[in-house]
Amino acid sequence: MKALLLNTLLGLGLGRFGSIWLATVFVPIVAAEVSYGVYVYQLSLGACLRRGVTLLLCVELAFLLGALMRPMRDET
Template identity: 85%
Template sequence: MKALLLNTLLGLGLGRFGSIWVAVVFVPIVVLEVTYGVYAFHLSAGACLRRGVTLLLCAQLAFLLGALMRPMRNET
C-alpha cells in the first residue's frame, strides 16, 4: 500500500513539473520495490509480476494525471 502511494505521489509530481522523459524513472523504482517485496515478504514469481505491473501502471496513470494538471500556455 505504501508503494502505491509513493508511486502515485511521485507520478503526480513528475507529471506536473517534468517532461515525458522523466517517466523512465519509474522503471528502476518499481524494480527496487519488487526486490524489497521478494526479500521482505518472500513473494513468488507470479506475485512479483503482478506487483510490478500494478505499481508501474499506477505510476504511469498518475503521471498522465499530473500532465493534465499542467497550466495551458495562454492561461498564465
C-alpha cells in the same frame, strides 16, 4: 499500500512539473520496490509480476493525470 501511494505522488509530481523523459525513472523505482518485496516478504514469481505491473500501471496513470494538470500556455 505505501508503495502505491508513493508511486501515485511521484507520478503526479513528475507529470505536473517534469517532461516525458522523466517517465523512464519509474522502471528502476518499481524494480527496487519489487526486489524489496522479494527480499522481505519472500514473494513468488507470480506475485512479483502482479505487484510490478500494478505499481507501474499506477505510476504511469498518475503521470498522465499530472500532465493533464499542467497549466495551458495562455493561462500563466
